[in-house]
Amino acid sequence: MIGDLLTGFVALEHLAFLVLEMFLWEKPLGLRVFGQTPQDARRSAVLAKNQGLYNGFLAAGLAWSLVAEPAVGRPAGTFFLACVSVAGAYGAVSTRKASLFFVQGAPAMLALALR
16 A cells, blocks of 8 residues: 555656646746756757656556556556656766655655555
8 A cells, every 4th residue: 555655656746747847847936946047948948848748658657557457557557667766767867966866766666666
C-alpha cells in the first residue's frame, strides 16, 4: 500500500511538472522554479512544452498502473517508475543539480522498491 501511495505521489509530481513546463514556463512561478530569465524561458518555451507533455505521459502511465488490473498495473507501474528513476538520475548528473535526484528520482526509486 505504501508503494501505491508513493506511486500516486510521483504521478502527481509529474502532473505538476506538466503544468509548470507547458503553462507556467514563462510566468513568474515557472521562472522562479527553474531559475531562468524571461529571455531564456522565451527561447526554450517550445522545448519545455514538449518536456511537459512527456511528463504528462509519465503521470498518466503511473495513474493507469494504480487503477488497472494487477496483472497489467504492476508491470506498467514498474516500467513507468523505472523510467522516472532513470530520468531523475540522468537529470541530476547531466545538470549537476542533486535536487533533481531528490525531487524526481528518489521518490520513484522508493516507490519501485516498495511495490
